[in-house]
Amino acid sequence: EAQVTQNPRYLITVTGKKLTVTCSQNMNHEYMSWYRQDPGLGLRQIYYSMNVEVTDKGDVPEGYKVSRKEKRNFPLILESPSPNQTSLYFCASSAPGQGASYEQYFGPGTRLTVT
């Protein structure tokens, strides 16, 4: 089954404790992206990757890091989480050659709470 998977689905942590949210897709997609979803603000892009070893900032990159060492994986790293990073996070991927402007396939989401 073609899908984007994220882990963990739910995470409660404390300020300053480094964490990683994993994202993996099995569709051989080149483009992958991370979003956060907050009430009243919709989906905002954090980082995106056009291919292996190619990453760039989205609209709200502060406090986040990413890496793309393999085509299928795109982990999101919070080196020192803060309460304002409490949010619902989505990973997405898009078909080869289409970039971001075509259909994006979303993972199930990770609900993060930072206390």
Added chain:
Amino acid sequence: QKEVEQDPGPLSVPEGAIVSLNCTYSNSAFQYFMWYRQYSRKGPELLMYTYSSGNKEDGRFTAQVDKSSKYISLFIRDSQPSDSATYLCAMGIQGAQKLVFGQGTRLTINP
């Protein structure tokens, strides 16, 4: 001013009603217009996709784009309780590296 504006609702209608969901945008460079549906505790999934002005129909769903007015709509005919979800409009530009999403409208269809 946000690039894409969408009424967040919530919107509650009886089963069988015609639903109209709308977005306005300010960037005339947008070329692709999409509607995503997001069920509770799930990720968004693409519902409709179009790149031209006019109407596009898919079953009970019709996507309408008016580039001159910078306005897009999604119509749902014969609405069903299973249509209850949050609907997000999204727009993109060929070669750009992101989609711009509206805030989402939460829709409830009451049996």
